[in-house]
Amino acid sequence: MLERLFARVDQRDFTIGIIGLGYVGLPLALTAVSKGFRVLGFDVEQSRVDQIMAGGTVIKHIPGEKFAAPIADGSFEATADLGRLGEPDAILIAVPTPLDKHQEPDLTYVENSTRSIAAALRAGQLVVLESTTWPGTTREVMQPILEAGGLKAGSDFFLAFSPEREDPGNPDFTNSIIPKVVGADDPASLQLATKVYDNLVSRTVPVTSAATAEAVKLTENIFRSVNIALVNELKMIFDKMGINVWEVIDAAKSKPFGYMAFYPGPGLGGHCIPIDPFYLTWKAREFESPTRFIELAGQINTSMPRYVIDRLAEALDRQTGRGLNGARILLIGMAYKKNVDDMRESPALKLTELLEHRGSRVDYHDPHIPEVPMTRDHPEFAGRKSVDITAATVAAYDVVLVATDHADVDWDLIVDHAKLVVDTRNVCRAADNVARA
Structure with a gap:
């Protein structure tokens, strides 16, 4: 099965689905289309879908006209119909992962997306979570939902995590040139996910598990948070010193x-x-x-x-x-x-x-x-x-x-x-x- 899927990726006979057409999903869709893939974008907001398909701009730094040609030639389509999740060969999830009122993880969007995928899941599909989350989410939350219908990850379908690294508004670092970390809990899933991203970005960085990839993303942003806190504290100290x-x-x-x-x-x-x-x-x-x-x-x-x-x-x-x-x-x-x-x-x-x-x-x-x-x-x-x-x-x-x-x-x-x-x-x-x- 893998060899056939690899060949289809190389031949661009491979449809990529993206759930969530926001600041992460929309640039990712453009990247995939530019690399020759057909892309089916999913979003639960019908008004957003309609605006994208009409050529409207939903994110200021991604002008709507960039989708005009892909929409016209059929290489890109946006839809709110999650019943069509059986169509793509790979489904990339780029939905919000906010905190709840108790400052604890809220995986509602991830869980709902996974259930929608599970309802249409077919053999041979690749499912990749890109949303930032705690280490273990892919295995502990998503995999049981996806396997409830009888298909098994690593043999019947493939499951991986690849954290988004989008920097909105930064023209120097677009999706296609930012290296992509990819992690999965079985060799087949890691191979297929790496193959897909190899054809989307400049370089992939495979790691040994989905949890490792999830930890990579948290490490990147915690590094920034701690260093910003340090310089904020220095600012307050230096202000008192007149510096x-x-x-x-x-x-x-x-x-x-x-x-x-x-x-x-x-x-x-x-x-x-x-x-x-x-x-x-x-x-x-x-x-x-x-x-x-x-x-x-x-x-x-x-x-x-x-x-x-x-x-x-x-x-x-x-x-x-x-x-x-x-x-x-x-x-x-x-x-x-x-x-x-x-x-x-x-x-x-x-x-x-x-x-x-x-x-x-x-x-x-x-x-x-x-x-x-x-x-x-x-x-x-x-x-x-x-x-x-x-x-x-x-x-x-x-x-x-x-x-x-x-x-x-x-x-x-x-x-x-x-x-x-x-x-x-x-x-x-x-x-x-x-x-x-």
Whole structure:
């Protein structure tokens, strides 16, 4: 069976299905189509499917016209009909893995997707989970669901884990050039999954088990979380000493070995770093293993929005002699990172909540997010609209708070006309009215 599947992959007589057409699944679909595969994309939101098939843009940095030719020639189709999951030869799962209200893993999307696959599973299919999760998910959660119908992993169908490494908005690292880690719990599944990804990306990195591959992804993001926490702590220390942490980092990174630059900010955002470490801390409890570094990093990073608000209040008091109650504040950037339209776990939401709790009136400007969508933790902000930036607009606010350093914001205009700027991203030039936070 494997030899026949290998030949079909090489001949591109092999359909790839992708569940979840979001920030991970949609770029993955483009990559697969560009490599000559037919792609069937699945998403539970019919409106999203309709928008994609009509040529609409659902993610700003992936223009809808990129799918025009693949849709026209039949090499790409999006559907909300999960009953068609028997059609693809490989099914790649790219769905959210959030935390629940108790900060514990929520695998609802993974489990629902797996059950849908199980209902249509046929011999010879490859199933790969790409969503970040705790080590053991593929074997302990997915495999029993998929095998309940009688087919067995490694002989009748194939099961693997390959963590996504998508960096939204980064043009330097696209799916096709980022090496792909692949892990499975039987040789046949590992061989087939590696074969498929060998034809999608520049290099595959096979590992000995699905759990190892799951641990790789967590390690990558925990590394970032811990180092961001370290530099955030250094920022708070150096601020008290009157030292500019950004200048320190710029000088430190001149060392060509033994140092890697990380940068402070107003808090963590996105679908990875604020969430993934908790997947390991949760699983580690099963083994009675402490995760002190990870938990301390989480405490520091989650405290940053409050630190920023305290710094803002101090700067406002020094500059104008007034407090936060009744202050008019313009927040720049609702997205969690520069130059994207992604608001998942954005610290801007927490900053807005804290400011309004203290009586401030907050507006925002974000060229990538014209209107705040519904979010899980802050539904009260849904529908708010970005204000336009002009000299008069900026001058009307008591303070401008920089939360996200988008490239297409006129930072000079802001510095020239704002009464006070509180900059958490070191994007504004030095001026008497600019405070770092």
